Structure formats: structure tokens, C-alpha cells
Amino acid sequence: VISHLAILGAGAHARETYWHVMDAWPSTAICFVDDITDCVEVSMAGRSIPVAKDWRLPAAYRHFLIGVGSPASKRLLVEKALAAGLAPAPTLIHPRATVQAPDIRVGAGGLIAPGCVLTTHIDLGDFVILNLNATVAHDCRIGDFATCGAGCHLSGHVTIGEGAFLGAGVAVRESTAIAPWATVGAQAYVARSLQTPGATYVGVPARLLRGPATPPPEA
């Protein structure tokens, strides 16, 4: 159990992550880390959670979880956290998530939220977020920094590239792949592999909405 934990971010997903951590590790002391806003504490349910600025954290905070959903923002924050000498905590597996078989590799720094189910022979990279009620079937691989929104369903043998973002309720057909840093809009059905890195896809079946706005980060 981690005694002191930094959650990177202080926005909505960070606040949710706080409560997921409280369910799993109730005695852990938590601070948020955020350089974007001016706020120095977040008040929730009668508690006041400090927000560290400029990566100046009390020495007891040596581990972190990512607390933002956007893969590009995750990457920036993780670079800063590592540069500040922090190390990722093991990815938080919420007590009401099911990670069934012992042949599932779960990386570090991410979140498996309540209601998720992962079956067998699955590889999850670092800083991956599987949000509420996502399901991941046999033989899937999910790259570092990827986010699967609430209620996503990945069939077997699906590959999600590094930094891909799947909106809420995306369903993915078996044996397909989603390109690195691609975005898939909410409620899409991925019937074929989506191959352009950084592009945005929407609809049923998922089709290209637009190409990458800026080149995706270097691998």
C-alpha cells in the first residue's frame, strides 16, 4: 500500500480518481498536482485536498497516478512527474473491478475503474485509464497512455495503440487495431482497423472524421 500518493491533475477526473483511491487504499494521503489553475486546494464532501504547484511536493509523496483522461495531457504530466523524481504507483485496480486471470499484465500509473471486467491474456501499458464499466476480452493489448471511456467494450484480440482515446460506449470488433494517438468518438462501432495515427473517427461503423491536427507525438 502506498502511504502518500500524488494524483496528476486537479480537475473532474482527478476528483473521481481520489474517490477510487479512497475505496482501494483508504489510509493513503493524497494531494493533487496542477500547474494550470490557481487553486491550491480542492474541497469535496467536507474534505480539503491540497493541490501542489510547480512540482513542489512534500518529500513523503514519491508515487503518482495519472488524473486526467486526455492522452496528450497525460504524456505531458508524466514527463514532468518523472523529471521531478516521482515514480508511478501500480495502476489502481478498483475493488469493484474484475481482473480475472493471472495472465493479465497491468502497467503502472493508471486506473481500472469500478465495474470494469478484464478476462484473460491481456496486456495493459502504463498510464492507461479504463473508465467505468469498460470491458476487455481475451488477448487484447492496450498501449501506454491510452484511455477507454466509460462503457467501452473491446472484443478479443484487439490492439489499442499508444495514446489512443476511445469515448464513452465505443464497441470494438475482434481482431481489429486502433492507431496510436487516434480518437474514437462516443458510441462508435469499430468494425475495421483504424489506421491513421492521431486521426479522429466517429460513427457506426466508425469512419474518418478528420486527420491529425498536429503530428502525433514521436513514439
Ligand SMILES: CC(C)(COP(=O)(O)OP(=O)(O)OC[C@H]1O[C@@H](n2cnc3c(N)ncnc32)[C@H](O)[C@@H]1OP(=O)(O)O)[C@@H](O)C(=O)NCCC(=O)NCCS
Ligand atoms: C469525436 C469527438 C472527439 C469530436 O469532437 P469535436 O472535434 O469537438 O467535433 P464536433 O463536436 O465539432 O463534431 C464534428 C462533427 O462530428 C459529429 N460528431 C461528433 N462526435 C460524434 C460522435 N461521437 N458520433 C457521431 N458523430 C459525431 C458532429 O455531430 C459534427 O457533425 P456535423 O459537422 O455534421 O455537425 C467528440 O464528439 C467525442 O465523441 N468525444 C468523446 C466524449 C466522451 O465520450 N468523453 C468521455 C468519456 S468517459
